[in-house]
Amino acid sequence: MTQGYCALVLHAHLPFVRHPEYETFLEERWLFEAITETYLPLVRVLMRIAEEHVPCRLTVSLSPPLLAMLQDRLLQDRYLAHLDRLIELCAREQERTRDDGHLHALAVMYAGMFQDARRLFADVWGRDLVRAFKMLYEAGVVELATTTATHALLPLAVHQPCMVALQIKAGIACFEKVFGFQPQGIWLPECGYYPGLERLLRDAGIRYFITEAHGLLHANPTPVCGVHAPLFTPAGVAAFARDQACTREVWSAREGFPGDPDYREFYRDIGHDLDFQYIKPYIADDVRVDTGIKYYRITGPTPHKELYYPEAALHKAAQHAEVFLQRRVSHIQFLARDAAVAPLIVAPFDAELFGHWWFEGPQWLDFFIRKAAYDQNTLLLTTLSDYLDRHPVHQTGMPATSSWGAQGYFEVWLNEKNQWIYPCLEGCIERMKKLLARYAARKLSKLEHRALNQALRELLLAQSSDWPFIIHTGTATGYAERRVKDHVARFHALADGLEHHRLDRDKLQALEYLDAFFPDVDFYALMRSCHTS
Structure with missing residues (x-):
């Protein structure tokens, strides 16, 4: 029997970086890396979930800068050229490592990864990843949310309400231009909130937003349910708060799953490890950069790193998904004992954590969604608007000024x-x-x-x-x-x-x-x- 809910929220955002005045530009790689390591793998996982009718609902927030870049023909062309360079580099890597069994296997793995990324991007999706997210929305797997126009930190413009309103309205207008409908929810950049912001959100037609935990815990009056139920602001917009214990397990490289010794080491890349003249044809501006080809696992806290074993990492991802699920189930069971309303755990993350920073993140997410769907019946994966539909009555109060940045403010x-x-x-x-x-x-x-x-x-x-x-x-x-x-x-x-x-x-x-x-x-x-x- 369902006793509570868990809401996964993935916020996909990158700054708008597009430089047609240059033939290549170093910082455009931020987008290219995220497409290869995060957006394509997430779409693949969620499409399989949809095709197999796995019971699941989650929220994806897509920022206007990211949407603009994903739809830009110049950046699409440059992304494919970027992949072609990496595919060529992988061919050289397979030749270089041909006498080193496991290293060669890893070189083959990366060659397959980049070739598959090119096939998915160019052939399957016709360069249009936005269409993939539309299809996931239409399939009922994903609720789409927006953020402000250019990801401005709104509390630092509190004395300019007209500019705050423009950021909100323009963010919604960009979303509507792409998807054709008004979003119900908004991701406040950096979870930055100040009292009074909810009125501008209401005037723009927004139903809910997400704040940091202390934004609700320090609300006036103090919420009876803490962070495990929304708080309706005086303007009628619902404020949901991040569950810190939950997100720390996934976010933190020191305390959480991503720091496991078997997972891939982010900071060891052949772009820095190999001879510069060998790497030079595949990088921009004669500057050493990450290529995405990383042969080592975390191993431990010292500089010594051992080779990466994908099978061991996949096994760990399954284990960690099980641990994460059981902790959420236990937490929901504890909260449900005295709850006046079905408790909710809100788990918001930067989407780029999955795949880019934590290479095994998309696999972990796949395992978690499937285990939550089939291995228990205590909690249900839901979206924030679905939760409000099921449970429309909640306490009213004013959240506190807050952000999810260091020290909780700005x-x-x-x-x-x-x-x-x-x-x-x-x-x-x-x-x-x-x-x-x-x-x-x-x-x-x-x-x-x-x-x-x-x-x-x-x-x-x-x-x-x-x-x-x-x-x-x-x-x-x-x-x-x-x-x-x-x-x-x-x-x-x-x-x-x-x-x-x-x-x-x-x-x-x-x-x-x-x-x-x-x-x-x-x-x-x-x-x-x-x-x-």
Whole structure:
């Protein structure tokens, strides 16, 4: 008998990286790696689940930047060229390792993986992975959710409600442009919430969002059910909270499953291990990068690593799926003893954890879904909207300001390394307000409308939470800093042209091509609706 529920939520997001001005660009590999290691494997797992009618429901949130890149013809072409280079490298690796039995077997494995990725992407899905997610939605396996337009951390714009509203409405508009319907749920970037945000979500037609655990635990009043039931905000939007114990088991490389010695070692890659001249033809900009060909397993905490054995790793993934399930079953049974409503465990993750960071993650997910469907009857895998349909009455309260970042608030995105970003953004927002006021009372020319729309596109792209995060972590600092500064400079160049009636049609067209983020969405019309509401 079902005593409770578990809601898996996978948030798929990458920053918008597209550089047509270069023949190849290093940071475009972020998308290519995620397609090969995460999105294609997840689609494969979930398609099998759908085809075999395994009882399962889960939520996938797809960010507008990711959707835009997945549908971009230039990036699709470059992804296939990327795969072709890796397939050629694998052929050389098979030759290089031909006298080393197990290493050769691993080289063969990677050759098959990249060839299969090419077949799936080009032949099975016709380059259109978005169609795959549509089919999973239509099959009833996946509920699709959205996030804000460019993954802006909304609490850091609390004093600019018009801009927060634009991020929300534009995120929904991009989702509707792709999928043709309004999403019920939204993933708040970085699970960032502040009191009052729920009113903007309600006005945009959103039914629920996810917050960090302390967002509910510190709510006013304190929720009777803690994090194991939603809290209805005063605006009527439901707030669900992350179960930290549950997610720590899957997320943490130190405490959780991904750190098991038998799993593949992420940080040992032939792009760094082998001779540079050998690797050079297969990388960009003469910079050592990961190729995705990794021959070693985690082994232990020391630099010493032993060869990876896929069969042993697969066996561990099955074991860990069983352990994870039994812990959730026990937790639900404990919670159900005194619960006034069927308890819910919310397990949200970055989708890229599965496959990219944790190579065996998609296999673990497959095992867990099947075991949950067939090996027990205590909990049911569900979506957050399905849970609200089944259990529409819950406590009302106001969640607390929170995020899922370090220390639970916003210091990752606002500190001495990246604080310079926000005055730049503030200057753009204030200038945009003046432009809105200036053009509100008169009919725009087509060129003016395009320029205002592109100026907003540049401002939205500058607001991505990815840029301050990258600067904070120090991984690709120069690139992140340049992206913010470039978008801000492009915004001001367009604003100058609008204010002085000197718009350059050719330069505008060049920017529209360079930063072609949802070219068919009228961000200016959305901003006006936010400004007047």
